Structures are given as C-alpha cells and as structure tokens.
Amino acid sequence: MTLQTQPNEPHATDAESNLELKEVEGLSQGQIVRKRFFRHFGAVAAMVVLALVIVLAFTSVGISLWGIRIPGWWQYSWNDIPPVVDGGRPSPQHPFGQDTVGHDIFAVVMRGTQQSLMIMVIVGVIGATIGIVLGSLSGFFRGWVDSLIMRFTDVIITIPFIIAGAVIGATFGNLGAAILGLVLGLFSWTGLARLVRGEFLTLREREFVDAARVAGASNGRIIFKHILPNAIGVIIVNTTLLMAGAILAETALSYLGYGVRAPDTSLGLVISDNQTAFQTRPWLFWWPGLFIIIIALCINFIGDGLRDAFDPRQKRMPSERAMRRRAKVAADAAVLRGHESDDPAQAAVDESVVDETPAEAGGDDGEPPIVRGDDPATGR
Numbered sequence: 511m512t513l514q515t516q517p518n519e520p521h522a523t524d525a526e527s528n529l530e531l532k533e534v535e536g537l538s539q540g541q542i543v544r545k546r547f548f549r550h551f552g553a554v555a556a557m558v559v560l561a562l563v564i565v566l567a568f569t570s571v572g573i574s575l576w577g578i579r580i581p582g583w584w585q586y587s588w589n590d591i592p593p594v595v596d597g598g599r600p601s602p603q604h605p606f607g608q609d610t611v612g613h614d615i616f617a618v619v620m621r622g623t624q625q626s627l628m629i630m631v632i633v634g635v636i637g638a639t640i641g642i643v644l645g646s647l648s649g650f651f652r653g654w655v656d657s658l659i660m661r662f663t664d665v666i667i668t669i670p671f672i673i674a675g676a677v678i679g680a681t682f683g684n685l686g687a688a689i690l691g692l693v694l695g696l697f698s699w700t701g702l703a704r705l706v707r708g709e710f711l712t713l714r715e716r717e718f719v720d721a722a723r724v725a726g727a728s729n730g731r732i733i734f735k736h737i738l739p740n741a742i743g744v745i746i747v748n749t750t751l752l753m754a755g756a757i758l759a760e761t762a763l764s765y766l767g768y769g770v771r772a773p774d775t776s777l778g779l780v781i782s783d784n785q786t787a788f789q790t791r792p793w794l795f796w797w798p799g800l801f802i803i804i805i806a807l808c809i810n811f812i813g814d815g816l817r818d819a820f821d822p823r824q825k826r827m828p829s830e831r832a833m834r835r836r837a838k839v840a841a842d843a844a845v846l847r848g849h850e851s852d853d854p855a856q857a858a859v860d861e862s863v864v865d866e867t868p869a870e871a872g873g874d875d876g877e878p879p880i881v882r883g884d885d886p887a888t889g890r
Contacts, residue, residue, distance in 0.1 A: 546819035553815020560808035563801065567623040586614040588621040588775060600793055607793045609784055619797045622777040625770055626757050629691035633756035636695025638749040641702030646733050649710025667700045675759055679768030687770050698756065702748050709741040742820040750813025754806040761802055777802050
C-alpha cells in the first residue's frame with residue numbers, strides 16, 4: 511500500500527528545511543551570514559556599485575576635511591575656474607560639462623558626493639545608536655521607563671522633519687557637512703526607536719529569554735546577547751532606510767538653501783545652483799541626480815540583503831530547476847523501493863515524509879515503509 515500525503519501538509523516542506531540545515535552544517539554564525547548575503551545577487555551588485563562610487567568620489571578630487579587636504583588624481587578641483595570650453599558642453603576635458611562660471615562639473619559632483627555620503631553615514635550611525643538604545647530600554651523594562659521614553663519620542667515626532675531640518679541647516683549648515691549630519695542624526699531616530707520597542711515587547715516574552723533569566727543572566731546580557739540579535743533584521747532594514755532618507759533630506763535642504771553652503775558643495779546644492787539652466791544645459795542636473803539615485807538604491811538593496819542574511823526566520827525558496835531535480839531523484843529512489851509513481855512531484859512529497867531510519871524503513875521482505883506516527887498494527 512502506497513501512503514499518500516496532501517501537498518499542503520506541513521511535512522511537504524521537510525525536504526527544503528533539511529536541505530537548508532545541511533547547507534549551514536558546521537559553519538559559524540559569521541560564515542552563515544556571509545553565505546546568505548553573497549547569495550543575494552541584488553545586494554552584492556549594489557555593494558560593488560556603492561564601493562565604486564565611494565572610491566571614485568574620494569580618489570578623484572581628493573579629501574578636504576577640517577583643514578587637511580589630500581589631493582586626488584583629477585586635474586581640477588571643485589573650486590577651480592578653468593576657461594569655458596565649447597559653451598560648457600560635456601567634452602573629453604570636462605566629461606560632465608561646465609557651468610556658466612567655468613567650474614568642472616565632474617569635480618563638483620564628486621565633492622558633492624563626498625559630502626552627501628558623509629552626512630548619510632553620520633546620520634545613520636547617530637540615529638541608529640540612539641534609536642536602538644532607547645527602543646531597547648523602552649521595550650524591555652516597560653512601565654514608567656517605557657512611558658517616559660515614548661512620550662519624549664512622541665514630542666520629537668510631532669516636529670515636522672523638514673522644518674526642523676531647515677532650522678538646523680540654517681544654524682549649522684555653514685559649519686560643514688559633518689556638523690550638519692551630527693545634528694540631523696539627533697532628530698532622526700524616532701521611527702527606529704518605536705520599531706525596536708515593538709520587537710522587544712514581543713521577544714521578551716519568548717522562551718529563550720525565560721531560560722536566560724533562569725540561568726542567571728543579567729538584564730544587559732539578555733538585551734544585547736539574546737534579544738537584540740533576534741531583532742537585527744528589523745534594525746538593519748530600517749537603518750538603511752534611515753540612511754537613504756538622510757541623503758534625500760540633505761539634498762532637499764541643500765536645494766532649499768538650508769544645507770551645505772558655498773564655498774563647499776553637495777549634490778543638492780549643485781542642482782540648486784544650476785536650476786535656471788535646466789532647459790539649456792540639462793546635463794548639469796543629470797549627473798548629480800544620477801548619483802543621488804544610485805546611492806539611495808544601493809543602500810536599500812544592501813539593507814535587504816543584510817536582512818535576509820541576519821534574520822534566521824528568512825527562508826530561501828528553492829528554484830524551479832532545483833525542485834525538478836529533487837523530484838527526479840525522489841522518483842528514482844521510489845522506483846528502486848518498488849514505489850514507482852507517475853507524478854514526480856508527488857514522489858518528492860512522499861520522499862520528504864518517509865522516515866529513512868533502519869528501525870522504520872521497509873525490510874528485505876518488500877514490506878512498504880512505515881510513515882512516522884502511523885500505527886504498525888492498523889497501518890493508519
């Protein structure tokens with residue numbers, strides 16, 4: 511008698527779960543994370559593109575920070591004013607063109623990319639640190655700690671970010687991109703704090719937290735060693751969204767005149783300075799806009815890949831080719847055991863639910879294998 515199982519039963523996923531376990535067997539947590547991340551094609555491609563953008567921006571025009579200047583390989587600086595060539599159109603000498611004054615747009619865009627990347631990283635680090643700490647304390651301790659932190663968070667949320675950013679930019683924009691990013695980071699943590707709080711409220715009731723308490727673990731160890739690693743997926747995704755939003759916010763503030771100011775520049779300031787030439791020289795907008803889009807998309811794709819790599823609840827769905835191959839192998843194995851099936855997909859299901867241990871497998875007398883949990887006397 512051939513035992514049949516409906517495809518929608520939970521046992522139908524046992525084969526995929528066993529395959530996933532075999533792929534990570536014997537690997538450390540870091541190796542598992544790297545393996546899952548590099549399996550994500552979009553994240554790997556975005557990481558390569560973002561690395562190329564960073565290398566291009568910081569090596570072409572050099573680095574100038576707090577009075578320290580390291581020259582780059584590009585012949586022009588963002589402050590140089592060479593003669594206008596061919597009306598400022600893109601040329602081999604000036605591949606991104608020139609503005610009406612004569613600034614080399616390639617050098618200006620590279621400097622703007624540096625400043626925007628710096629603000630993005632600073633806002634991400636400051637905002638994520640504050641959001642994780644406050645959200646963790648609020649969700650873990652609850653009570654008056656939760657009420658105090660969440661009411662303070664609500665006060666910050668009620669302030670429109672663009673208005674707060676305009677005030678911050680008008681006050682600190684002339685002090686440089688680093689100071690502007692630092693102050694913006696102090697107002698960008700609220701959304702992440704609320705999400706981390708929600709995750710902690712759920713995870714603190716799980717069995718592994720109770721086991722850690724029984725074992726004598728301190729609150730700090732439970733927070734940072736047990737709960738926080740299980741919330742890393744939500745934290746990483748929302749941190750990358752925070753960083754992508756930071757570069758867009760800086761662009762908007764600089765475009766409105768409240769961000770980075772001359773003689774320095776940023777991608778939003780490049781667009782703002784050349785907005786009157788949109789119809790006559792559109793290439794002045796193409797390049798800064800292209801770099802803004804590339805950076806924001808790369809950050810989002812990398813965050814998606816890191817979420818899949820760190821979150822143990824994420825399951826990789828097998829491809830159709832892999833499923834067909836497994837179905838063929840299962841059908842061949844069924845033929846060898848005398849269970850030839852006309853439906854390879856059903857054979858794969860049968861293969862996943864049959865226990866292969868010697869105590870339950872069929873013997874030499876040709877008796878069919880016994881499904882785990884069935885009664886040997888009745889066969890049901």
